[in-house]
Amino acid sequence: MTTKGIENVNPQRFVKKTKREVTTQEEDESVKDPIDEREIFDLLRDISDPEHPMSLEELNVVQITNIEVDDHQNSVKVFYTPTIPHCSMATLIGLSIKVCLLRSLPPRFKVEVNISPGSHASEEAVNKQLADKERVSAALENSNLLEVVNQCIVKSLE
Amino acid sequence: MVTPTSIQKLRDSLVLQESMSEAISIVSQSIASKDITVLQLVENLQPELLHQQAAYRCRAVSTIASILEQLTPDLKGINEKEIDLITEFFCSKLKDHHSIVPAALHGLHILSSASRLSPGLARSIAQAIFQDVHCQSQLQHDRRTIYKTIKNLLALHIGELQVLGQDFVFGLIQAADQERDPRNLLILFSIFPVVARYFRLEPFTEEFFEVFSCYFPIDFTPPANDPYGVTKDQLCEGLRQCLASSAHFAEYCMPLLQEKLESDLVSAKIEALKTLELCCLSYPPTQLEKWIDTFWKCIRREVLINVNTEELEHASLDALAALSRAFATNGEFNNLAFTKLLKEILSECQGHLCEPERRLMTPSSYVLLAICSGNAPACALIVSQVIPLLTEQCRIRSQSAPRQFILNCLNKLVQAGLYGFTEIDVAQSGIYPLIPALLELYLEVLKEDDALLRSLSLQGLGHFVGIGMNHEDLEKVNQSLLGLLQQPLTTGHTVEEIGLFFYKCAEQNESWFVEQVLVKLLDMAISDKANEIFRLLRTLPPLPRIRAQVLSQLMARLEQSEPELRLEMLKALAYFAQHDELQMFHQLHNWALETLKEGDPPVSLEATCNILRKLASSLSSEDAKQFINEQIDRYIDQHLTSSAWVVPIMEATLGSLDAIPVGQNLDKLIKTLEPLTVCHPKTDVRISACRLVAALINKIPEGHELESILDSLRTKWQDPSADRSKTVCLFVWISKALLMRSYSKLDQSIQELVESLNDPTHGYLVAEGFKTILCETEQCLNFDSHANIRLMYRQRFFQEVVPRLLKLYRESPSCNKSACFAAIANQLAFIPEGVLVAHITTLIPLLIQCLNLEQPDQLIISTITAFMGLISDNVSAIEEYISSLVPRLLTLAKDGLTMEVRRLALRCLSELRKAQSVVLLPLRSEVILRLIPCLDDKKRLVRREAAVARQKWTMLGQAGCE
Structure with missing residues (x-):
């Protein structure tokens, strides 16, 4: 994968956010912390790009402002932005995000992963x-695909 | 001729085919003591040596070789002539039946390690081996003997072998060609470089190169449980040395490396790059220049175009640095090819450097830095072109992020320009004319509000201290730093960076620093930034003049300051206070006593005690004795009557001195402290008193006095009417003091400790005390405070106590089980792994039982922590228990009462991924399923751990995760 055909050799990079600070509320046993945008962002920020040794956060693929969470209605929506409009890795990035969320969110949530409107040539097809x-579970049956997805996610766990 | 008895015995056992080791050692001893000669031995063995059956002859030859082996290394008792004959004998045996060859080779190997071979012998051995033995049809072991023989001959008699010239090279090629065993290859890889360096290879250069280059790149995975321990790394390193061993190989090696660089295998590329790095040292520039463009293409692809693992990127940059070093010349560039390439690289990288917001900026700066690192003229060119460019970029950009990238890159280049070379080269590195502009830029950035940019600028300025910055510049910088310190927004990280800069200045020129900076800093220490200033003082180097200045100023101000400021001041004092400060000790001691009042302790008490402790422990024993004599009465009669908070001060001084009160003083002191240890209402005073008594007990010599004190204390802690929760503390501290010094009646104390675990209400408190007993305490009973400590007291305690705990647990069904568990768990963190492993099989099943919702949280937490320690140090020790551990952790993760328990259980589950997949896989589906509820835990911190654990277990055994 690494030897041939990188599409965007020189993408723009962004500065990373600092770690979420632990509040006293979070340390208080009796308070229930709702699942919020930042929590979803923290799950995704360190996933690495399949092309670059950089995280989705550094490439601005995932931004906290493009995440919508409704803890009561059990819905999570993530809009991600590929670095270039014809990026062929877009589906793979989306798949990594989706897989990461499916593995680490409670099953009560309906998880939607979409490309940010207007940021990719074949937006609709990828969203579909x-x-x-x-199709998602079929994709994960393919061991090559699964390997790439896992490699992207595994770095976010360290 | 009479056969000597020893040889007769040898022959007998040879014929009878018995074990011969005894006979062999007798004969070799007789040869060493010159009772018999080797010739006698050979002559007497003649019937066997000439026997019709090869097996007999083989045994005889091998017996002689074994006898020789006993006489190595210098063949004791054998003269030159005999060595000649015996060598000839073994050489001739190579022509004998094939089954005898190994024994003869063995003999020759032994002879080859002797330095006393007469001229010509080494040559004959080599010739005989090359002519009469077909190496590759021998067994692995015998091939190894051949290679070791050659290696020995090369090491000791290389001159003789050189005479053989081409014949030797050819012989070696034939012997070594197609060797497959990694153990043998390791030996060969150490022979080839020597041959390449000291022998004329023509006309066999290419053939010789082929013999080892065919293994490149090494692909070898040692078998599981390999007893020989040959690693891939060793082979790679050996082969690299061979490939780079001679400039004559360049014409064959370069195409080989290029081919591997084009391959798809990352490991092959890395190997090729590492080899290239080594070749650059030995191949002349004339050979390298033909290939430099090709190699740059490959390196460029790895660093700038493809996205690679760090290892490949590092290897690429190292190779590039080595190439640049190979073309390094003292003066100007005189290599056209390299100059042309350098210009090309520079223009490409400059383009990227102008786009700091994009990814390629950083890798291109690495490329330039790599070239800088080896080559002074190239560095001068790069520095003089790139630094102005970056300075300008930094000026025209307004956003913080790209400017951070620029400053980072600039700092590295400045460092390369200033420190890359020796002093003389700095002048040539081209950075001098740029310094004024750089300083101006850094100072401008320093005035801005962005803390990140400011600290980058400070890092850059730090490079110039002592090199490239004159006094005027330095003053200017220091002025702005002092100004910066006074601004309200300057905090935390920036202060630290300023401290680092001052540290460098102070180291460079202490007296200048004291006069110009330190005085002003101390003046500022009364403003509202005082806290920051004190923190900064603590980062300065404790040089004599700085210390004297700071100490005298702070001691003078201590009394007038605000209580909060005092804490910071005391911390600064503690940093600068060193040994031999008797005066300061008395001054501070008096001050501390004056601050005491009835009621709450002063806030500065703890910090003051810390310094007092440090100073007290460094007093000489004479000063200490004098202090004790003067103070005891005053402590007891004056100070204690006005405030109980004098106890911590007494602990800090009396507990740490290199002397103890004696006679009446001791008596009086103990009598005064005794009631405080169990009855005083303030916990801190009580514990402090316990610690002081323990520190004294630890130091009193064994004998009647100690016994009577202990007896009296024992009545205190065994007193049934006293509050048990308070007496336990005294009991634990006294046990610790006795344990550390290996008290002779320790056994009794340990037994009492174990029995008191049974106490249904306070057993758990005693178990917590096990932690106190084993941990390192800061206040007393440590090496600094002159405590009486025997080595390995922890291990001894553990060995003593564990069997008793197990006995208690098993034999008395009514015992306080949770206290028992806790006592074990609390010890684990302090016991070295080696000792622990011996007990692991008995302890782990017990510990697993502690992981139970009914146990107290504290116990669960310390048990999980113990397990995590084991997992990270020695996961294989617990692998067989994992199947019973995991379900318990899962229960705790879901239903643990506190979030700390749930988080730790989840983290432990994540950590278990370190164990072998084979052990974990059967548990995978259960874990994934049972972690689902944890993902919806009400606490965010728990959910985070759950997400990590569940993802790790999901990926277990899947592609891309091993």
């Missing part, structure tokens, strides 16, 4: 693929 449960 990512929304299709069957």
